[in-house]
Amino acid sequence: MAIEEIFKGVLLNIKLNKFKVFLTSLGIIVGSLTIIFVIGIGKGSQAEVEEQFKSLSVGTIHVMTNFRASPNVKPLDKEDLERIKEQTQNIDKAVISVTTSTSVLGNGESMSASTLGSTQDIKDTNNLNIKYGRFISDEDIKRAKIAVLGYDVAEGLFEEVTESILGEYVTIKGKRYEVVGILEQIGDTGMRGFNPDEGVIVPYETATSYLIGKKSKPNITVLAKGIDYVDPAIEDIKEILSKEYKEDDLMIRDAGSKLVTARESAKSMSILLMAIGTIVLIVGGIGIMNVMFVSVKERTKEIGILKAIGAKRRDILLQFLLEAIIISAGGGIIAIVLGIILMPLAEYGSVRVIPSLEGNVIALIFSIVTGTFFGYYPASKGATLKPIDALNYE
16 A cells, blocks of 8 residues: 555544544643643743852851750950961852841831951951942951842832942941942842841941841851862861861851752752653543544454455554654644643733744654654554454454
8 A cells, every 4th residue: 555545544534523633632641731831831930940059159157166966166366267267278269247127217218137357358358339429448448337129128218229239328227327339230149147238248247246246146158169179178067167066066068059059959850750741641642542442443344344355464564654653743843832821821810831843843852752652553553463364354
């Protein structure tokens, strides 16, 4: 039989059984659509992770006292900072900082904000960028009453973030601070207990003297020379501080591990959802196999007639297999069209979905492979029928 005749026969059978074919392809449509959305959600999750950590330096290391495990542990201080700076060659910079929650008043407005006391190196260790003005510097006199506002704080107090805010004053715990700088809006940087967008930065001595006092619990932030220096730097820090602190007294975290963990979580979720989509496709494939078996039974006499007039085994096999492939490929194409229509609607939900050619191609390949795999057995059963048995079948 010519391939054109086989193809026409397949299309005719599909046309005569449109509703049955549609019901058969539903499993393929749902499974393929699931895979398209799974890949889209995975890409969306990875994009969110990248955006969330785009300002994060993977060489940043946070050193914190573990007051929960060791309530009486000595807080970190500037002497610990100097020892770290002097005794390890694996870091570029190290800075001490302290945070507290306060109310900030300015321009007749008031809002809650986190206040960070530190030195100018905190800008580099956490990739903070200035939008207007300048950052605090080591040249500022001790206990200088100056402040750098986070973008959201500046917007909340002054409505519009412009250069005109520089030189204005904000009040924190009854003392006035001159605004010398405004940070760019950056999102989460992984800083413990402090979001730069929603915070205020003042000199370290100013914070410890006027805002926190003797109850301060400083942290030390270290910037390794590079990602390959992070682990050696952590080992150096542990050894340097081991003279005054037990192992349980400190928590040392590198910022890069947060990024890796977030990426792995997004990847694990994508794999889980992909597995669900694959299971749905397998169920759809079983549906195709079932329908193909029924189709072989219903068309047993037709198979006998075709064989009687000279059709070969491969012709019968190809006809039924081609039918299964067309049904599954059609289901995959319908799923792609539905994905294009439905994905924009996902923006109204809480899940970010990014359309991709990769997702559409994978879904189509999966659907065709599923149809081929589950359609082969019933097709081969039909192809092996003897002409005399097929013609005598009732």
